[in-house]
Amino acid sequence: MDLARLQQLLNGQGEIVKGCDLSAEDAASFVQTNFGQQSFCLVRDWVLLELEPCGEGYDALHSRGLEPALVYAHNVVFDSRGRFNSGDWVRSTFQLKYEGEGLFFTKNTLYVLLGMGTRQSITLSDLLSLS
Template sequence: MNLERLEKLIGGDRQTVKGCNLSADEAAAVAHGKFAQHSFCLVQDWTILDLETTDEELNVLRSRGLKPVLIYALHVVHDSRGRFSTGDWVRSSFQQSYDDDGFFLTKNTVYVLLGDGNRQQITARDFLSLQ
């Protein structure tokens, strides 16, 4: 990743997005009740990443019921399956759905986006370099 792109990724070209305004305990209860068949992960300091894709990549994702959108969070508050420890960072798999109350659904997990976060575009190459 070149330094100009890294600076853009870290410091600019993003919009503020409202997330879930519930406490962590309240959000966990809602996630468990509303999405009982999924595990959930409460996160803070998050960014919704819209991946730039080719038409072919987009068609493959759509055929699987997915969108080229992921979550990158710097702070895990709680993971219902214990996959991540408090304070870990996490990135999701591709989005299945998202509602404006801060619930981001992938095939297996609901990411509860606590507080405000960001949304920005990123190339797949740059995204992979964040790991």
Template sequence: MNVKEPTFPQSVDSYLVTVSGFLNTPGESLMGLDMTEGEAIAFVKSHFPNKPYCLVSNWMLIKMDADERSLKAIQRIGSEPYLVYAHNVLQDSAGRFYRGQWVRSTLQVSFTHGGLFETVNTVYVLVGAGLAKTADPDVVMSIHG
């Protein structure tokens, strides 16, 4: 029996370089909430008492570099072309993510109080220092861990 080795498109290497480059290039430094975990939990509960929250650190606020048509579609659904990618979940009130896992949010509904990033289903609490970056939507959506 002759078994063929799997082949990958030549572009996989360049694609990995693009994603790796995005993750490893510096961005604009931002500061989220300068609070202990307990203080941050109380803070988010006071502003969003009925919504699940996810405390994260080592985070990136990513602006998706979308074309005009995509931007209008995003805004029509009540969102903005931003999402959060975090290397470290501190706590997830709904139990979806465990401490130390990575997480990528869905699109932004609001960003308030210097560190509360709201999506349709969750408020991501950006704790400590983070980065702001811009990226192609395909690159952003392909990031895993």
């Protein structure tokens, strides 16, 4: 990933996207009430990364029922399974579905995108450098 691209990602540049308006406490309660035992992760300072079309890998995602999008968040607020500490960063796996404002589902986790974030496109090589 070149320095300009990394700076764009870290500075939150991109299309502004509205996430969940609830407080962290209310969002956790909402998820527990509406999604039962679903693992969830509340995040702030997030970016929806949409993978640019790139051939076989791109098509393979669709064949598995996944969308070529993921979340990169600079600030974990709470993780229901204790995988991440408050203040950690996280990169999700690929999107299974996106519901309402700020509910981003992967195969194993519901990411609640708190507040405002951005949407950016990313190449596969840049994505792989975000580990």
